[in-house]
Amino acid sequence: MHADQTAEAEGGSAIERFCERSREVGVPVARVSREEATDVIGELADPPVVATPLPWEGIDSPEDATTEPTPDDLERATTGVTPAVGAVADYGSVLLRSDRAGSEPTSLFVDRHIAVLDAADVVPDMGTTLADHGDAFREEGASIVVATGPSATADMGELVVGAHGPRGVDVVLIDDDADVGETIDGGSDE
Numbered sequence: 001m002h003a004d005q006t007a008e009a010e011g012g013s014a015i016e017r018f019c020e021r022s023r024e025v026g027v028p029v030a031r032v033s034r035e036e037a038t039d040v041i042g043e044l045a046d047p048p049v050v051a052t053p054l055p056w057e058g059i060d061s062p063e064d065a066t067t068e069p070t071p072d073d074l075e076r077a078t079t080g081v082t083p084a085v086g087a088v089a090d091y092g093s094v095l096l097r098s099d100r101a102g103s104e105p106t107s108l109f110v111d112r113h114i115a116v117l118d119a120a121d122v123v124p125d126m127g128t129t130l131a132d133h134g135d136a137f138r139e140e141g142a143s144i145v146v147a148t149g150p151s152a153t154a155d156m157g158e159l160v161v162g163a164h165g166p167r168g169v170d171v172v173l174i175d176d177d178a179d180v181g182e183t184i185d186g187g188s189d190e
Contacts, residue, residue: 014089014124015175021092022171025149029171034059037174041081044114044170050074051081052101054116069106080110084117090125093148094171104145113166119175
């Protein structure tokens with residue numbers, strides 16, 4: 001049993017739960033078809049844009065995106081576009097794999113991160129995430145960042161957004177079963 005099958009047995013779709021939890025942590029989710037994804041990514045991205053390759057045929061980052069960013073490119077960038085390898089519905093979190101393409105710095109060193117996610121990769125809970133990705137952790141020494149909303153810290157008193165990562169996060173959820181162009185507003189104002 002995976003994602004929606006498990007979630008439906010628990011009383012709701014994992015995708016619906018993911019969208020709701022994301023909204024609660026200030027992350028808007030745009031549920032779009034494969035055909036809409038490239039346009040929506042382009043509408044959300046504020047230049048300059050850095051991006052890592054998206055693994056889905058026909059889904060691309062904006063044409064003007066720097067796809068092999070240098071440290072200087074990352075410092076100047078406003079938006080970073082990366083694929084997410086999964087999502088945890090219970091937390092509204094996306095999973096960002098550390099890779100040679102630079103997904104981790106591309107998602108962290110920008111003001112706005114756009115995570116692109118396939119609905120088939122949304123799982124209900126952390127246990128399913130560990131079951132799905134555990135072999136990669138053990139055999140490949142892989143690492144995955146579990147990112148939940150914009151970066152925020154209150155280490156020094158008042159809450160500061162964007163201190164250790166992006167101030168704003170958007171998710172483009174590729175879901176061919178969703179209503180066309182459905183956006184669940186999470187309140188990101190960046």
